[in-house]
Amino acid sequence: MCAAGPSRASPPNTAPPRDMTADIYTPDEIETGRKLFAADWRFVAAAGNFEALPPMRGLEIAFAGRSNVGKSSLINALTGRNALARTSHTPGRTQELIFFAGPLQLSLVDMPGYGYAAASKAKVKAWTGLIHTFLAGRANLARVYLLVDARHGLKPVDDTVLRTLDKAAVNYQLVLTKADQVKPSDLEARIAATNVALAKHPAAFPEVLATSSHTGTGMPELRAAIARLCAERARA
């Protein structure tokens, strides 16, 4: 079951939970992750405001990040489905919190992007409010993957979200997306620079993960990490 146990990270300045201290997975864990995401995943709800959120059920894992960073694509790549989450070349595609349910009472949450300059002020305000309220206040939010475009790295607009996550002590990990678009040497440099920036963030998993939804890079590890989280919460 993926439904039990506390959902918050350790308080600042204490050791991170064991599952957040290593990104090396055994072949068994990789296989468990593969099976978890090969199962049936389906859309369950869309919420444009806090009142419309579906009832809490099991654990939730949210994918947050700037507009167009590749959140919806990552959910599709994880689940091996082309169109489970809606993607688009143009920013601002996902405009609500979208919930997908899988096995073990686990849900994935596709979030609206932030930092989308072309949207109206009112929309930006509503999305930003919803994003921060959800990230800081959803009791069964077990982990947040904060996505950052590997070509651009962390931007000032990411800072407020990082602060919200630190303050709420939600356990989170930075994921570089679109790794296929960056030369390997530039990717190494981006990973190193992002790891340095992360040192200031107490609730963050200390290492970033490089992924590509187009080539599948990082998917087995991300699936294994989520499966490991489920197993740990079930034991807690």
Ligand SMILES: Nc1nc2c(ncn2[C@@H]2O[C@H](COP(=O)(O)OP(=O)(O)OP(=O)(O)O)[C@@H](O)[C@H]2O)c(=O)[nH]1
């Ligand atoms: N090359 C490459 N392109 C990607 C990758 N992931 C996403 N994209 C592209 O980036 C664009 C945005 O992807 P989405 O998944 O819709 O991004 P999003 O973060 O959900 O965007 P919003 O919902 O608008 O915030 C699409 O054109 C994708 O095809 C990747 O790993 N590699």
Ligand SMILES: [Mg+2]
């Ligand atoms: Mg999207």
